[in-house]
Amino acid sequence: MSKKDSEYLINRKDNQYEVVIGLEVHAQVLSESKLFSTSATKFGAEPNTQVSLVDAAFPGMLPVINEFCVKQAIKTGIGLNAKINKRSVFDRKNYFYADLPQGYQISQFKDPIVGEGKVILDMPNGQKEVGIERLHLEQDAGKSIHDLDPQNTFVDLNRSGVALMEIVSKPDLRSPDEVNAYIKKLRSIMRYLGTCDGNMQEGSLRADVNVSVRPKGSKEFGTRCEIKNVNSIKFMQMAIEYEANRQVDLIEEGKTIDQETRLFDTKKNETRSMRSKEDAHDYRYFPDPDLLPLEVSEKFIEELKNDIPELPDDKKKRFIEEFRLSPYEANILVSDIDTAKYFEEVVAKMGKNKDIKLAVNWITGELFAVLNSKGLEISQSPVSAKNFAILINLIKNGTISGKIAKTVFELMIDGDKDPQKIVEEKGLKQQSDPKALEALIDKIINDNREKAIEYKQGKEKLFGFFVGQAMKASGGKANPQLINEILKKKL
């Protein structure tokens, strides 16, 4: 395997292979109730406590579309720069499974609510555009639980009928890294829009991964395999790597690749066949006669457009222009909406005489470190944006040094304390009175005469020694810049 020029290729003897990847992402719509019923959608509820008669497919029960979910799908479509279809159709996808109470899933087949769009990825070697084929709304199935009893399978229908958006990409992705960036970008956009929480642990975001390989430079696609239901980015990357190599090995051995559906075994780190094309279900799609075609007006779409917040790409552009951030810094700040919010709040609270670079460094440095070690999201930050801004200002206006600031920051964490008060109470204010510092430095030079002479004779390294002594004597509070200036003068 090589990553020459950051191109992801699989090498075998004389041949190089390119990997072609397309994703079908299933994103759970952020909504209080299900797609066609009023049941709640809360994660982690007791089994079968969020199930209506509609979700359990009782005789004579009928689906009624949840308008909110429609809005969420359209908003997501707008976020993906996609065409919104004013008329879409719900179809039935028929198959039998114990956790599919209706015996069919209501989905959208021929006429999805959202058509073609695109997503821009920021890759180390520049931007990459990934095409979106479509986005459609569909119901989730329930959950079969096989490991609670040796004889029986249990079924939990809490998830049955929950709204999903299936976002289908074009086969534009070429490496596990691009897949990583793509999923993160999708998640970021949906979190900005509030249309999906993107929580992969809770299954709110999962993907079917289509992988094929072809000789480098070839224009034709190879035969693809679909890896079903992968629920973390890491597993997606591992699965792609394994699957691409498996396919390349087959080609190298002169064998053909069967189009099939495969499963990724996370324990063995391998994909294995689930069903071949011949065994593929015949889903017998047809328009659901219980639901009329979904029609939305131009006005309805326009109103939703007006409701769209600033999305990551625009925010990044603005951060670069308005705050003079580097693209790298801007990326870090905008990729997560809560980070961006925190940052903007800090900027606002810092007032007129602000040092944005300093704030960025502190957010991505100290704050991220604390959140990381405590396993917290930035929305749960123990230090409020307001107090964080005060701290940055204290550094900026010379009240405390960067070093002292770290001490203050540690004290702030416990109960979101006001840094100003900490500085006052602990007497941590920086000594910037030149007279006091001069007296302090005179004493140090007096106490270390020999070293002062050595310095004058050319042993310049000793300058650091004197700075250290001065800082130590001041209890770390001395203004380091002043110390430097005075020392230079006196020595």
Place this chain on the structure above:
Amino acid sequence: MSDITKQSLTELIENIKNKKLSSTDVTKAFIDRSEKSKELNAYITNDFTSALDKAKKFDQKPNFNLKLPGIPMAVKDLFCTKNIKTTAGSKILNNFVPTYESTVTENIWNEGAILLGKLNCDEFAMGSSNETSFFGNVQSPIDKNLVPGGSSGGSASAVAGKLTPVTIGTDTGGSIRQPASFTGIVGLKPTYGSCSRYGIVAFASSLDQAGPMAQNVKDCALLHEVISSYDPKDSTSIEFKRNHYSKELTNNIKGKKIGIPKEYRVDGMPKEIEDLWQKGIQYIKDCGAETIDISLPNTSYALPTYYIVAPAEASSNLARYDGVKYGFRAKGENLIDMYEKTRSEGFGAEVQRRIMIGTYVLSSGYYDAYYLKAQKVRKLIKNDFDEAYKKVDAILTPSTPSSAFKIGEKTNDPVSMYLNDIFTVPVNLAGLPGISIPAGHDSKGYPLGLQIIGKAFDEQNILNIAYAMEEKINFKNKITDWWIK
């Protein structure tokens, strides 16, 4: 009053309001007659004890402002009724007790009516003779061993036999109008979207529609007025201004233009039916209306279209009966085995046949040739009617191509059974309202019906035409109470 059960719904309401009869008197009378009529096998489940309790309660605190004050009523067992077993005529729902009420029955109880019981029907409403019911044949009150028609056979038998003053059925391809025609009663299939489908066990969702069955047009109009409502719980329910159909009922149809479609003159149609139709045309003229020859060119494609669309939807609608959540479950080695045994044992032959047809026509490779084409033809059939309604206000046809047949006569010939629906099916495909009224008898004395097809949402008009014709026809059902010992 000894002849309570002979009274029409309108008379019963009048007598209850005038306190000449109590709800208890009326309820008791229909229960008594129902109990004497077990041989008809019209009921699957009775709720007589609690019906009497409810009647007594009504009498203690009567509300005469209701449209059906204290009126007892049995309903087709396709309507889910809260805490009362609902089987759809199938073994697979033999033990199913809903915790909810269908909107249509809810509307009925809200107007003061009292549930007598659940009436027999073809399994999942698939049949034209009530012979596919897991609970056995229904006998027609007209003659022993005669089918009452289907699928609302129990409903037709119960109204004609006076086991209930009126009832409701469902009509997917003729399931109200054909049995009404076979038993000499009135049956209305409303416009698709007029009555909510919520809580009705689904057969073919794009065709199913509930409707009233009664002894006369006025009763039919009143019951329709009660059951028709906009229901947000049914996405195909339509919001439109609904009439007070019974109040606005008039026999003045002077100047109305009634279309006579030549395509309904099918090969092999008995002369009796042709004669009946001609008589109908004369009645129309006698009422001061005008008849106009029209053409509905795609009529001959209606039946094949129906037998693609309806089984397709049914095959999917019936997938939920898998033994997992409710209803009958057979023991199986594993999940697939359990599914197969449950569905093989739980569904009867006709239902299985239609599931297989439906599965086939939706299969990849066949979808375009069957289902998609059928949808296109369906549109053409609807266009035929739209075109005709530019010239006429309603259309008159026979209800069925023959009178009722004997039990067992057509059970081995599904196609000949399906041909029963040849005049009713186009109406469902086009989503239009149609009413069957009794118009005469054949040589054996069996009733024959005429069908009036209206424009969408124009129930008032076809009710008026039926009302006017009813007066002229002056039909008398020949019922000997043969089953009462």
